[in-house]
Amino acid sequence: MNLRDFFFVLFSFLAVFGAFLTVTRRSPMYSAMSLLVFFGAISGVMMILAAPFLALMQMMVYAGAILVLFLFVIMLLSLRKEELGGERPWPLQLLAGCGCAVLFGLLAVAILRAELPRTAPALGPEFGSPEAVGRAMFSEYVLAFEIVSVLILAATLGAVVLAKKHLEPPAAEETPAPPHGEAHH
Amino acid sequence: MVAVFGTVMNAVPILVWAERRVSAWVQDRVGPNRVGPWGLFQPIADALKLLFKEDIVPDGVDRVLFVLAPAFAFIPAALIVTVIPFGAPMMVQGEPLQLQVCRGNVGILLFLALTGLGVYGIAFAGYASNNKFALLGGLRASAQVVSYEIAMGLAIVSILMSSQSVDMNAIVADQTGTWMGFVPRWNVLRQPIAFVVFLVAAFAESNRLPFDLPECEAELVGGYHTEYSSMKFSLFFLGEYTAMFASCCMITTLFLGGWSLPGMNLASTSIPFSLLTVGVFFAKVSLLLFFYIIIRWTLPRFRFDQLMQLGWKTLIPLALANIILTGVLAQR
Numbered sequence: 373m374n375l376r377d378f379f380f381v382l383f384s385f386l387a388v389f390g391a392f393l394t395v396t397r398r399s400p401m402y403s404a405m406s407l408l409v410f411f412g413a414i415s416g417v418m419m420i421l422a423a424p425f426l427a428l429m430q431m432m433v434y435a436g437a438i439l440v441l442f443l444f445v446i447m448l449l450s451l452r453k454e455e456l457g458g459e460r461p462w463p464l465q466l467l468a469g470c471g472c473a474v475l476f477g478l479l480a481v482a483i484l485r486a487e488l489p490r491t492a493p494a495l496g497p498e499f500g501s502p503e504a505v506g507r508a509m510f511s512e513y514v515l516a517f518e519i520v521s522v523l524i525l526a527a528t529l530g531a532v533v534l535a536k537k538h539l540e541p542p543a544a545e546e547t548p549a550p551p552h553g554e555a556h557h
Numbered sequence: 558m559v560a561v562f563g564t565v566m567n568a569v570p571i572l573v574w575a576e577r578r579v580s581a582w583v584q585d586r587v588g589p590n591r592v593g594p595w596g597l598f599q600p601i602a603d604a605l606k607l608l609f610k611e612d613i614v615p616d617g618v619d620r621v622l623f624v625l626a627p628a629f630a631f632i633p634a635a636l637i638v639t640v641i642p643f644g645a646p647m648m649v650q651g652e653p654l655q656l657q658v659c660r661g662n663v664g665i666l667l668f669l670a671l672t673g674l675g676v677y678g679i680a681f682a683g684y685a686s687n688n689k690f691a692l693l694g695g696l697r698a699s700a701q702v703v704s705y706e707i708a709m710g711l712a713i714v715s716i717l718m719s720s721q722s723v724d725m726n727a728i729v730a731d732q733t734g735t736w737m738g739f740v741p742r743w744n745v746l747r748q749p750i751a752f753v754v755f756l757v758a759a760f761a762e763s764n765r766l767p768f769d770l771p772e773c774e775a776e777l778v779g780g781y782h783t784e785y786s787s788m789k790f791s792l793f794f795l796g797e798y799t800a801m802f803a804s805c806c807m808i809t810t811l812f813l814g815g816w817s818l819p820g821m822n823l824a825s826t827s828i829p830f831s832l833l834t835v836g837v838f839f840a841k842v843s844l845l846l847f848f849y850i851i852i853r854w855t856l857p858r859f860r861f862d863q864l865m866q867l868g869w870k871t872l873i874p875l876a877l878a879n880i881i882l883t884g885v886l887a888q889r
Contacts, residue, residue: 428666436673444699
């Protein structure tokens with residue numbers, strides 16, 4: 373086992389460990405921290421698999437922005453222990469367990485039946501670099517890229533509408549409404 | 558690598574000393590001048606004092622997060638300096654030696670990823686302290702960093718468009734040369750809008766006045782570090798000054814031509830030349846740091862809604878317009 377394999381295994385274990393902690397922790401803050409561990413580990417795996425651009429995007433977008441918003445909401449609510457609710461009723465637990473088992477089974481079957489290459493494909497030094505990813509995105513996959521942008525626009529509009537739903541029209545208000553910078557996500 | 562971290566760890570005490578001396582100068586006071594020549598050894602005395610202070614973990618805090626938070630605040634800031642090219646490559650025993658710890662073509666992205674991580678220390682500290690002032694500080698910090706990170710990223714995009722690379726060395730190389738023989742081709746002159754946006758966002762990201770809302774002593778006692786004492790407190794302190802140093806290094810590299818000066822013979826790879834470029838780099842960084850300190854002692858603090866207005870309604874549209882402008886001009 374060389375150093376590369378060692379780090380691959382290490383990051384993979386960390387990712388599974390982080391994901392496990394994320395769903396099992398009772399405190400939302402610890403869940404968020406475990407999720408951070410998971411993002412970091414996944415990013416490490418991507419780095420080893422010759423995708424530095426993807427790895428850093430993962431850190432920037434998920435760890436740097438999305439999870440910070442999660443934290444923001446967790447702190448804004450700062451729920452106490454009583455408010456988090458106790459154990460869920462057992463039929464729900466059973467249902468969730470069955471769902472997980474089915475999903476795991478499907479994935480396991482898919483992975484076992486897939487034809488995996490025995491040797492790693494030869495990659496040029498340019499593979500996974502920002503230039504290569506950009507070129508592929510704006511030539512071969514430009515249609516998918518543009519469709520995603522429309523999807524994101526729709527989601528943004530939806531978020532703004534939801535956030536503004538309960539506001540009075542500005543003319544009827546005495547004081548100006550607080551800024552809604554967060555709503556733009 | 559060791560040299561770079563050594564530099565950072567030494568830069569911070571000098572920076573603290575400079576901050577206090579400059580603030581004294583601005584306010585027409587004397588400032589620390591008792592310990593050593595011009596008070597230069599004052600930071601050593603301060604550090605010793607902090608080390609021997611009692612380390613208190615208050616009752617009712619979330620212990621794990623409370624202890625982890627200072628580390629989260631310091632580590633990302635310290636890692637940023639690894640992507641900075643400090644000087645021209647030098648030939649050592651026939652091999653070119655790059656003066657940059659983390660080489661490769663993703664330098665800027667690493668910088669953006671790490672600045673985004675810096676907020677976790679503050680957010681965890683605010684949450685774990687079980688104190689309303691600390692919590693408000695943490696909340697403000699997370700909102701502020703998320704908002705200004707976007708403006709910062711967009712400012713960088715226009716730089717990447719004009720230099721056509723995300724590699725830090727290529728960005729520096731792109732800024733060498735002159736117009737009309739004496740005007741340097743630095744990005745601060747080619748991309749003035751991006752420079753202003755980046756500068757303001759960098760101030761906000763490092764929680765410096767006029768954007769130090771997360772610790773705002775008039776409203777929030779000490780903000781997120783209200784409950785911290787001793788070395789844990791000083792790690793926050795260290796993290797803040799390291800982030801300031803790192804962002805000055807970044808501004809120098811992106812906008813002020815990095816280690817280059819107009820008129821330098823860039824083909825040279827001798828060791829004295831390389832050391833000279835390192836000197837040039839740190840001279841530029843020192844000027845920027847001086848600017849940071851002067852700003853702190855001359856401007857009042859923003860109100861929080863003003864901060865959000867500035868970030869979302871001024872800086873981001875400005876940066877977007879600049880990207881379009883850059884795209885149009887680059888087409889010609």
